[in-house]
Amino acid sequence: xxxxxxxxxxxxxxxxxxxxxxxxxxxxxxxxxxxxxxxxxxxxxxxxxxxxxxxxxxxxxxxxxxxxxxxxxxxxxxxxxxxxxxxxxxxxxxxxxxxxxxxxxxxxxxxxxxxxxxxxxxxxxxxxxxxxxxxxxxxxxxxxxxxxxxxxxxxxxxxxxxxxxxxxxxxxxxxxxxxxxxxxxxxxxxxxxxxxxxxxxxxxxxxxxxxxxxxxxxxxxxxxxxxxxxxxxxxxxxxxxxxxxxxxxxxxxxxxxxxxxxxxxxxxxxxxxxxxxxxxxxxxxxxxxxxxxxxxxxxxxxxxxxxxxxxxxxxxxxxxxxxxxxxxxxxxxxxxxxxxxxxxxxxxxxxxxxxxxxxxx
Amino acid sequence: xxxxxxxxxxxxxxxxxxxxxxxxxxxxxxxxxxxxxxxxxxxxxxxxxxxxxxxxxxxxxxxxxxxxxxxxxxxxxxxxxxxxxxxxxxxxxxxxxxxxxxxxxxxxxxxxxxxxxxxxxxxxxxxxxxxxxxxxxxxxxxxxxxxxxxxxxxxxxxxxxxxxxxxxxxxxxxxxxxxxxxxxxxxxxxxxxxxxxxxxxxxxxxxxxxxxxxxxxxxxxxxxxxxxxxxxxxxxxxxxxxxxxxxxxxxxxxxxxxxxxxxxxxxxxxxxxxxxxxxxxxxxxxxxxxxxxxxxxxx
Numbered sequence: 001x002x003x004x005x006x007x008x009x010x011x012x013x014x015x016x017x018x019x020x021x022x023x024x025x026x027x028x029x030x031x032x033x034x035x036x037x038x039x040x041x042x043x044x045x046x047x048x049x050x051x052x053x054x055x056x057x058x059x060x061x062x063x064x065x066x067x068x069x070x071x072x073x074x075x076x077x078x079x080x081x082x083x084x085x086x087x088x089x090x091x092x093x094x095x096x097x098x099x100x101x102x103x104x105x106x107x108x109x110x111x112x113x114x115x116x117x118x119x120x121x122x123x124x125x126x127x128x129x130x131x132x133x134x135x136x137x138x139x140x141x142x143x144x145x146x147x148x149x150x151x152x153x154x155x156x157x158x159x160x161x162x163x164x165x166x167x168x169x170x171x172x173x174x175x176x177x178x179x180x181x182x183x184x185x186x187x188x189x190x191x192x193x194x195x196x197x198x199x200x201x202x203x204x205x206x207x208x209x210x211x212x213x214x215x216x217x218x219x220x221x222x223x224x225x226x227x228x229x230x231x232x233x234x235x236x237x238x239x240x241x242x243x244x245x246x247x248x249x250x251x252x253x254x255x256x257x258x259x260x261x262x263x264x265x266x267x268x269x270x271x272x273x274x275x276x277x278x279x280x281x282x283x284x285x286x287x288x289x290x291x292x293x294x295x296x297x298x299x300x301x302x303x304x305x306x307x308x309x310x311x312x313x314x315x316x317x318x319x320x321x322x323x324x325x326x327x328x329x330x331x332x333x334x335x336x337x338x339x340x341x342x343x344x345x346x347x348x349x350x351x352x353x354x355x356x357x358x359x360x361x
Numbered sequence: 362x363x364x365x366x367x368x369x370x371x372x373x374x375x376x377x378x379x380x381x382x383x384x385x386x387x388x389x390x391x392x393x394x395x396x397x398x399x400x401x402x403x404x405x406x407x408x409x410x411x412x413x414x415x416x417x418x419x420x421x422x423x424x425x426x427x428x429x430x431x432x433x434x435x436x437x438x439x440x441x442x443x444x445x446x447x448x449x450x451x452x453x454x455x456x457x458x459x460x461x462x463x464x465x466x467x468x469x470x471x472x473x474x475x476x477x478x479x480x481x482x483x484x485x486x487x488x489x490x491x492x493x494x495x496x497x498x499x500x501x502x503x504x505x506x507x508x509x510x511x512x513x514x515x516x517x518x519x520x521x522x523x524x525x526x527x528x529x530x531x532x533x534x535x536x537x538x539x540x541x542x543x544x545x546x547x548x549x550x551x552x553x554x555x556x557x558x559x560x561x562x563x564x565x566x567x568x569x570x571x572x573x574x575x576x577x578x579x580x581x582x583x584x585x586x587x588x589x590x591x592x593x594x595x596x597x598x599x600x601x602x603x604x605x606x607x608x609x610x611x612x613x614x615x616x617x618x619x620x621x622x623x624x625x626x627x628x629x630x631x632x633x634x635x636x637x638x639x640x641x642x643x644x645x646x647x648x649x650x651x652x653x654x655x656x657x658x659x660x
Contacts, residue, residue: 051560052560072556073561075560085557090575098571099561099562099563102562102564103562146561
């Protein structure tokens, strides 16, 4: 177990900047997830941490030791790859013990460590099998096993679940969490899936175009997104936005949207005249029968364009006049495209972002 | 017409179209390649000088061949070409491919340099090599040996060195092909295997032994078979480089194909030559079957 520090880390590929000024301190035993769209630099950062890519500038240290010029094998890390990177001609046991044999540990220790890891991951019966004879979930477990037996200071995961189908991904996610609770090793995990990030992480690092947008607990990034990018990235369905100017009209504050529709805001901490993105999450929109909102709420109306029943809830896509809005509700009420609906939203669940910078106001 | 065509199922239509396209190469192969091959089996039971009457003599050609001391020498020569040439060329090709794969600068240029001999006429190259092997002051090799005070070597004129002197340009000519196939094989191994191994702390040797070589097994089998067949059919280099174009000195460099050529076109013993061809055919067949068997075991 160890602390990991990245200080002003930067990565250039030719003239292209892949990662810019990445500074982060990861605590002992912490589970940190890097999340972002593809090309945001999250995998590159992980690979620099692993030593598979050089650092252009800045420094990385593991357990207090600068590792910029340390070979991957001497960093005491273990990495799980997206395609598992299991050696096809070696059986499960030889795959898992590969790193221990590389270290030339005594045979008895290799055996006991490998069997322990196999036990933890429920691979006991599969040790003689080759990777080709395993299911996706089993391969995933072997890849994790190969990392566990090493007993490294840091685990690195590069999109480990993205090759699995949805059901299995859910299951492996839970297993991964259980595993971390058990071994308590510092973990850095890269994914493009915000659900994985939210469910697994102690802290999430949201990246966009090579930069950190926000670092925070799942709760923080969900409730207090630091930027419009984070707000739109975290949450599913994604947050709705209305773009316009805060202004005053007949005693109440309104958002004059750029498309001409006004949204009454009751009150707002944002100064008048400021251009903003107003954000609100689908799950915070309460279906209402009347336009007039109760105290402390705003009201949004829209014409339904698409109805998506999910069983336990229904997702409505509507034309709000200022743009598309997505809302959802639980219950048995049935709607058809073309009908009008009202949603009420608590004012403390509204998010304001600067139009220019996208930064939270 | 359209009505008639539509009577076939989609699958049948596809099959008919495919066979129409296959018809031309099929006719070509049957008349130009397969028919003469089978004809050789028949001719091998004849006594025939190409012009005179054909006389059926049964297995006599084979009996004569097996009783001929020269045949056994030539067969052993042929096997030596393959037995030494294949591993030596594969080893050199792999070492070059392995290191060539590690570099980016000049990679394409160097690979092209290695590939050029493969594209060059064997006869032209053999002539150049024949010149390399000449005694002082013409031959390069003997000139170089003289710089270090090493005694002159007879090379092509020696019964012990001749075969290997002829094998060298053959190995060299095939290297380009082998290197390109090896590089393709190495590059086809997912990068993450090497990265995972690197992080796991494996050294160059462990990665080579446990990842690269096993992953290259199909490549190695393929190249082994292709170059084995190549060396078993060696002819151009021997014909060009050996004394009197006869596999000399004292038949020490003569391979099977040259012997076939001599029987057929120097001595006009077409039956004997055909019998020898059949023997070579069987040897190559066995090599190919062993390959198929090894490849199947892979899966």
